[in-house]
Amino acid sequence: MKMELFCDRNKLLHCSQTNTDSAGSDHVSSLKALEHTSASRYKYYIVKAYIKYLSYRKSKSILCPQLPLKAKDGMMNFEGQVALITGSGRGLGLAYARCIGQLGAKVLIQNLGADINGDGQDPQVAERAAEQLRLEGLKAEAICGTISSRDACHDLITRALKIDQRLDALVHNAGWVGYENIEALQEHSFDRMIAVTVKAPLWLAQASWPIFKAANYGRIVITTSCRALFPHYAQNGLTSYAAAKMAAVGLVNVLACEGKQHGILVNAISPVAKTRMWGINTAPDELRPSEVAPGLAYLASPHCADTGWILRAANGQFHATRAQEAAHVDYPRNLRAIHATTMNEVAANWSKIAIVNGEPR
Structure with missing residues (x-):
């Protein structure tokens, strides 16, 4: 069974302004038929979960696709939604989970429970955070497991969907910082950084995609860093970290492009907070994780209507940024830029070619 079968809203979801019993029965029957033809465990559980999900929708007369929630008394909320947050056993991730949970969502706490160097596992970290x-x-449940491979990420999403037969938001917060200068950098540590920072959100998004696509709704937030975005904040020893965080921005750009037509909005957050990665194990006097959380909550909420942005967040202050092409550029044929045919001409015009544009404030 091709995954595309899953995402055909005309076959799987009743998206008209009526919600008749016959329509609901037809879709459930179609899904049951798919269940008998599914070979893989991942596809089987997704199908099974959606049978239950659609039956619940029909019993409650809930229309598809999933509609953004209305604010109660003018307050935005996540009532009825489920959010999966990686690396949410402590630090920033726990602050995100608490903030979203306080706004009404059920939060699924994923945390490997590694030590400060990214080694080892302790499932009790996630369990204690959920408790x-x-x-x-708040409504919280631990969902333990690694996100170190494509199969592990797909399995995590499968298990997440089985909990409440729905998933509305995916937040990839899990991360690791390793300092190695260019001469000491090892391939295994670079690959490890790419795995947690780039591959994990990619595979998690891939596994979540058919769920969000079928619901015509989804929110994905991926973590990047100003250490990669701005040369001013580059730091010795963070080659692999900065490379991975910049790759995460490319991932956001493409997923935002692919997801917009399906109601899937994808943004990045570049947070700064004093946590274990700073060597801080007590409550900080500044740069608190809780002061970043409201920005993350907005990006993960049904009230966010923008996609492809990077939200910088620190000390209770927020600024969204993204690269914006100049007007009237016909890429790649006409950059509306300095024309040069020799190296000497490039050198002679460098002051006009290399122009620093500061972010507006």
């Missing part, structure tokens, strides 16, 4: 949020009156 802590539940004691605060």
